[in-house]
Amino acid sequence: MLPGLRAGFTLDARLEADSEHLMWLGLCELRIMNDSRWPWLILVPQRPDVEELHELKPLDQAMLTFEIDIAAKALKKATGCSKINIGALGNIVRQLHIHVVARSEGDAGWPGPVWGHGLREPYQRAQLHRIAETIRAAL
Structure with missing residues (x-):
């Protein structure tokens, strides 16, 4: 079991495939979406079988x-973005997870939502490492 992982908790396979572990917080695993078009964090509460905030x-x-x-403030500090979008949709990945996305005027999908806009553009490993370290430092 990974450090910080709660007994009985399993990360959804789609979240694992599309994002990288950044760090453990008190309740959540903080992950970074592997899409270089937007700096995008995902918080996953380590609670088994929870799909909704009210649960x-x-x-x-x-x-x-x-x-x-704290994730939103760190992302804003690390990126200098003009807007932070926060959402918990769960229509495809049912496991409760929260998206925290840095947005700036003129980014790939501005002013629309990030979902459904083009194809994901994975980071190069060095890029991913740099942004991860910048966010960790901001936290």
Whole structure:
């Protein structure tokens, strides 16, 4: 079992395939989406069989809100973006996860949503490492 991983919790295979581990927070695993078009973090609460925010216990809801806040602030600091988009859709990947996306006027999909816009453009390993370190430093 990975450090920080909760007993009985398994990360959805699609999240694992599309993102890279960044670090463990108190409740969530913080991941970075492997799409160089947008700096994009994903928070995954380490709770088995949870699909919706309201299914979390109140203390976990508070912790998730805190972790979203620190992730959003770090992403804004690390990227200098003009807008942070936060969403929990779950229509395709049912496991509860929160998207925190840095947006800037003129980016690949501005002003529309990032979902359904073109094809994912994976980072080169060195790029991914650089942005991951920048975000870790901002945290």
